[in-house]
Amino acid sequence: MKNFNFKSAASTKEASKLASGRATFLAGGMSLIPALKLRLAAYSDLINIKNIKGLSGIKVSSKSIKIGATTTHAEVASSKEVGKSIPSLSILADGIGDPQVRNRGTIGGSIANNDPAADYPSACLALNATIHTAKRKIPADKFFKGMFETELKKGELIEAIEFEVPEKSSYVKYPNPASRYAVVGVYVAKFNKEVRVSVTGAGNSVFRSKELETVLSSNFSAVAIDNVNISSKGLNSDIHASAEYRAHLIKVMTRKAVSSC
Amino acid sequence: MTVINLKVNGKKISKEISDSILLSDFLREKLSLTGTHVGCDTSQCGACVVHLNGNSVKSCTTLAADCDNSEITTIEGLSNNGKMHPMQEAFKKNHGLQCGFCTPGMVMSAVDLLKKNKNPNEKEIRDWLEGNICRCTGYQGIVEAVKDAASKV
């Protein structure tokens, strides 16, 4: 790793102030530190945000779950309230990385990083989440811009993510056997007025599948998916899976998700 | 440079460190606790697992500076007055190790599992150990060891 300064911020204000120049925020560091180690990234300053009071924790209401940015995956996975209100979100958190990643990695970090194969971005899109920063509230639909790109401005810190509670929902992924990231992960959420289906791992960033949403909105059943044609155009193709296979997996994972809703 | 104060294996430590030193390097190079191993550079293998405030973490993906005011337990701190922890005993009895390189991380991870799930079934054990790679044992003896330890802890 190239040398950097480690600074701890006591408040979101201080964090934003410190985040000037070649500085970045450090939460769990589960993506950032490996990138630094492999010299794929270098920063002058790492601003630790884990000591900021109020950034961690889970608040549940009848309509939504609001999770603080530095809440770890393990905390979300083991939260009884989350398990009761949106069980699929607990399942998702419990399937991120491995136990050590879950003990350290945070929801805010995952979303800010927007890895194309990460799990949480799919939850944000499917559960119509709102990303709260110090300055504004960003709807998930406008947040994820592209591979490792988000709507966040320089120095803008995520404070919390608020998920809408659906009628029912499910997340199913086909993990890459090596990295265990999603080759394809599909999050299906049925709300009173709409069905939202998001897909991670398959494209250069998480996306919603309009075809699947349309079909499932009129008939929320696994068989309804059989006749949907998922195009492989624009999907990722790499040594782990061709675009064609990913397109196929989107259907399979959606079917499984709907069945397990 | 930063000064950090922390407890490692029950001992209070105050050290001046480089801001960018990893916890694994800090333990190995600055405290000579070489039982914590480094087997990869992508946070996958788990040879470096230690406990940070009671939870298992990958010390190769944790900054030492981030452990100020924390409690760390490494494999060296698991035995008590020369008496091995039941998990260590179970690994020995069930041939849960061969070359020994992944072993410290594997044991630390397994100990954390039993903290969180006192009586895991085989699937839960295998799933939990997802973050620890062993090339020698085929995981057979390891899984047996964890089951055995669970019956005793």
Added chain:
Amino acid sequence: MVSLIGSKLERKEDKRFLTGKGNYTADINLVNQTYASFVRSPHARAKINKIDISKAEKSPGVVKILTGEDLAKDKIGGLIAGWKIVSQDGKDMKVPPHPPLANDTVNYVGDHVAIVIAETLEQAKNAADLVNVSYKIKKAVVNTKEAMNSEAIYEGIEKNLCFDFLLGDKGKTDEGLSKSDKIIKLDLINNRLIPNAMEPRASIGDYNPSSEQLTLYTTNQNPHLTRLVLSAFSAIAPEHKFRVVAPDVGGGFGSKIYPYAEDAVVAWASKKIERPVKWVAERSESFLSDCHGRDHVTHVELGVKNDGKITALKVETIANIGAYASLFATVTPTYLYAPLILGLYDISAASCNVKAVFTNTAPVDAYRGAGRPEATFLIERIVTEAAKEIGMDQAEFRKKNFIKKFPHQQCLVHNIDSGDYSAHLEKALEISDYKNFENRRSQSSKKGKLRGIGFSTYIEACGIAPSAVVMSIGAGVGLWESAEIRFNATGNVSVFTGSHSHGQGHETTFAQIVGDKLGVPIENIDVVHGDTDKGPFGMGTYGSRSLAVGGTAIAKACDKIVEKGKKVAAHMLEGKPEDIEFKAGEFVLKNSNKKKTIGEIAFACYLPGQFGEVKSPLPAGVEPGLKETAFYDPINFSFPAGTHICEVEVDEDTGETKVEKYTAVDDFGTIINPMIVEGQVYGGIAQGVGQALYENGHYDESGQLTTASYMDYTMPRADNFPQIKLGFTSTPATSNPLGAKGCGEAGAIAAPPAVMNAVIDAVGTDVSMPATAEKVWKALKKNPSKKAAA
């Protein structure tokens, strides 16, 4: 006294590993130590125009930067291929020079260009980034099959061909094929594997200018041979001034048998700067520069009669050996491979042609099983297809063709001393509950899963030794083994072995042999290995040879101890040596109750005189001391064999395959410690399952390794396996007095065809290794008749 041999003793070495007290190379830090980082080629094939170190040299903390030019100036020689293979036209194999730092060309991504030595590792890495190498990039040769039709990488090595080897009689084989009722043909790929011992390689060079002694601490399975090669060929230091220490080593699987460029370079650099130089590989460096394994493309033909009798076997293989010929790279796809294509079947005509090719990829050398997994894969795949083709049960077809009488001279090379192949097959059928397989298949089908079963009845040639044999076929050294037993005056024992333990548990197994042979409590026995300054010259650990060859050397040394002890005891007990019986640690004079313990004898040997009450005379002409050395060179290889049966379930939606049930019954002859042997089998199977379903070393067209981390190279993990069921049968080897056959590689040899036969049974069409989900899904698409019932 209960026999220690055959006991499931817990391992003596475990406590240190479990408490974090192991001593691996990376754990060693020396006073005044420097840190090294290697500049490696980012290109698969290029000419080096210029290496500019001017900026890097000025970088903070830099102590020294050395390149191939410096190496040449110091006349440091290259790494060698240790086994000469002769082509079928009678010409010797062709190998390019392999300098530890590149001279003017680089030949694979990761090839060594320069070493940067600095006060800290960060400084070394920062400076390495500043070394400016200008390359003229050339088109890389990557593909195994295409290598012979590609531009020659090296001048004078036409068609990139290292050798064109033939074993067996082609004429007779063709005749055998023509007499058959059916000829089964298969085209197979044996995928490239990256060994991935969990401990990354590391080396520390430590030159002492006062004594002129050079010490190399290194992650190695074979410290004496490493010293020999680096002395005799690389001229790093003369052997008597060169100590190689391989302390605790975190797994090897073949990848740490040989000296690497980094070993030579840090040792040499330490001499130049007169300070210790430490290098520890990052995992990404291991992926690029550890020797890889396998990488064969094979065409195989098997002739069978309608009654199931095999008439002939013909094999044509292209073996990729990478950019340079590594130490065992040439023997692995020839003598460790070709003789084994016959499996454990009685086949009267066979031939095996192997063309070894150079490519711009990491060198390929021995990896767990070395040659034998490749042979077993082809014979077990084609035998399975043959049984299907003529409509015979897999077990029955195999039984019909098994070798049944021993010793059996095979038509290619080996004379198999012992075995009972039906015994392990029957036992495996029973343990695996073969008769109820179809019930399980329909159960799976109800869940929407396709279930398949696969057999692998295998044989391997282990105990890699007989010097007379191996040297006659090209080995540069004999492959005997050494042992020394040193009794201390107080009766405890140090055992020195030339074998090297890096997970195999020698400290326990060898102590069990000595404890049994000499009647010494196991806690009073210390097994010492891995240091050329301590024990006699040894040949190291690989090829499942440690027990059969190294263990026998220990047993022989024990015999010598007893022989001397008898002389001393006879003198002390006032009898004749031939009237002394040794049993359970006691020398007893026949027909008397007079006896001496071995401890008393040891004491007497070291204190041959009278001191107060103690009177310990030695007979005339007997030297003081109790220390014996033995070198053992067996008369033949040993031939472990067994039956592995695998059942898989394939998810027809995703193509994902899971091993549901795995049974292995092995015949390893005499077993010293069943717990350790079981561990070896489990580990081998896991690597074999890894090869079949998950692992693949993949280069893209430009020669970049696309699977260069655990993010992309699939290592088998705990959740990939069911509990594996084991059984054993035993027909002791006759080639060594212990009767041991070797167990370290069996799993890796037997498992790939067992798993693949199961996958193919489930899917109904051929799939190549690794049978990834996508490949299986595509195969199912092509073969829609295979559908689960649900």
